[in-house]
Amino acid sequence: MDLRKLPLFDMMTRRLSWLGARQQVLAQNIANSDTPGYKPRDLKPLDFRAMAAGELAKLGPAVTSPMHMAGFTPGDAPARAEKDRHPLETTLSGNAVALEEQLMKANQTATDYELTTNLYHKHLQMIRDALGRGGG
């Protein structure tokens, strides 16, 4: 069974990869917190509602034979990091990274990651329960 064919699992996988990408961007901001002229970046927020709506509206060609090519599915493009247009503070050197803000975002990302992996685990557990353990 391909778990990614279930919309919920697909959405959670995408959320996890988005959170991973965001962690990378935040690490970049914190590493460059003393680089002159560096402006912090962040990813565009992932809208779960829009994602769910898009999931229903997603239309792809049906694959009825293994010889068919899988259709293009939109929404798999990697998230792009954008410069923060309204930084909290800018130092004399032109650096606009506020360490506290970045650490808070990183913390939130880690918590969201935990939440999503827990949800994933629970749903997997539910499927396993439905499959049964073969005890009779």
Place this chain on the structure above:
Amino acid sequence: MDITKAMEISASGMYAQGQRVKVIAENIANADSTADKPGGDPYRRQVITFKSLIDRAAGIEKVGVKRVSRDSVTPFGKKYEPGSPAADGEGYVKTANVNAVIEMMDMREAQRSYEANLNLIAMSKSMIQRAIDLLR
């Protein structure tokens, strides 16, 4: 994987801050270094600057040392010490332009940034652990 890249970026940040502490240590150690001949210049304090290094292969932006230069703006101090080999005709000796308070403040800032990077590595590590735990 994005999260391992995040750890790599944070590690580059820690390395850069380590270099900064090294430069500060050199400044403090040489705070009393004077010239060995009359009228000569004493130790000139060093200043470190950072820049962001773009790693195109991995698609990440790390941080690195741009250059370590000499501070030629801060003037040297002056001290009356006719017995010193560096004393000029009037008995004055030029002292290094190192200010212990400024160096200490810089050291604190380096420490703060170092800790922020370290925290982010710990956070990224726990996120990876979460992903691995899905296997259980």
